[in-house]
Structures are given as C-alpha cells and as structure tokens.
Amino acid sequence: MALNETQNEKGQPDVLPAALFGLCPRCGQKTLFAHITRFSEKCRGCGLDFSQYNVGDGPAAFLTLIVGAVVLGLALAVEANLHPPIWVHVLLWVPLTVGAVVGSLRVSKALLLILEHRNQAREGRIDSRDDS
Numbered sequence: 001m002a003l004n005e006t007q008n009e010k011g012q013p014d015v016l017p018a019a020l021f022g023l024c025p026r027c028g029q030k031t032l033f034a035h036i037t038r039f040s041e042k043c044r045g046c047g048l049d050f051s052q053y054n055v056g057d058g059p060a061a062f063l064t065l066i067v068g069a070v071v072l073g074l075a076l077a078v079e080a081n082l083h084p085p086i087w088v089h090v091l092l093w094v095p096l097t098v099g100a101v102v103g104s105l106r107v108s109k110a111l112l113l114i115l116e117h118r119n120q121a122r123e124g125r126i127d128s129r130d131d132s
C-alpha cells in the first residue's frame with residue numbers, strides 16, 4: 001500500500017499520544033487546543049490550518065450518553081451498597097460527570113481531527129473534469 005504525502009512527513013506523532021495530549025498531527029507540538037475543548041485556528045509551530053477540519057458534534061452526543069450511563073451505574077451501585085446522604089451523591093457525581101465529559105470530549109475531538117488529517121478526509125465531491 002502506497003503511503004500518501006502526509007504519512008511520509010517526519011516528526012508526526014502517533015495517533016493516541018497526539019489525541020491524549022492535544023498535539024499537532026503534523027509537527028507534534030502541543031498546539032491543537034486554544035481552550036479546554038476548542039481547537040486553535042492553526043498550529044503555532046508549523047502553520048497547519050486546523051479550521052479546515054470539521055469534526056462536528058458527533059462526539060459530544062455520543063460521549064454524553066456513554067458517560068451518563070457509566071455515572072448512573074456507579075451512582076446506583078454506591079446507593080445500593082453504601083446508602084450515603086444525597087449531598088454525597090452531588091459532591092461525587094457532578095464533578096466526576098463534568099470532568100469525564102470534558103476530558104473525553106477533548107480526546108475524542110483531537111482523535112477525529114488527527115485521523116481526518118492522516119486520512120485526508122474531505123466531503124464528497126462530484127468529479128467535474130469533463131464538464132464543458
């Protein structure tokens with residue numbers, strides 16, 4: 001299988017470390033995020049334009065459902081076994097839920113952008129070479 005142009009570039013980080021630490025998919029510097037879950041406009045190291053990639057809202061809905069199911073299961077298990085007062089549930093599950101959603105959203109958005117860069121994914125286009 002032939003490698004495309006971006007896969008031949010040197011200095012590209014591996015996909016998982018890049019997604020975990022918010023590394024630029026081309027140069028590997030920690031420039032992918034401008035805010036906790038918002039991408040930078042472009043890489044400050046190599047100038048790669050991150051705004052050309054569109055990861056959409058898919059990860060947000062999907063992760064919220066997964067995190068919600070996991071947290072609910074944990075909360076029910078704690079309630080069934082320990083019977084803590086309600087304020088213990090609030091102190092436990094609110095920060096855990098927010099942290100889990102934000103953390104997993106950041107990693108999944110980075111993962112999608114990195115894979116989009118690696119695979120040169122684009123929207124479908126109709127080939128118009130022979131239009132005349």
Ligand SMILES: [Zn+2]
Nearest residue numbers: 024027043046
């Ligand atoms: Zn870069």
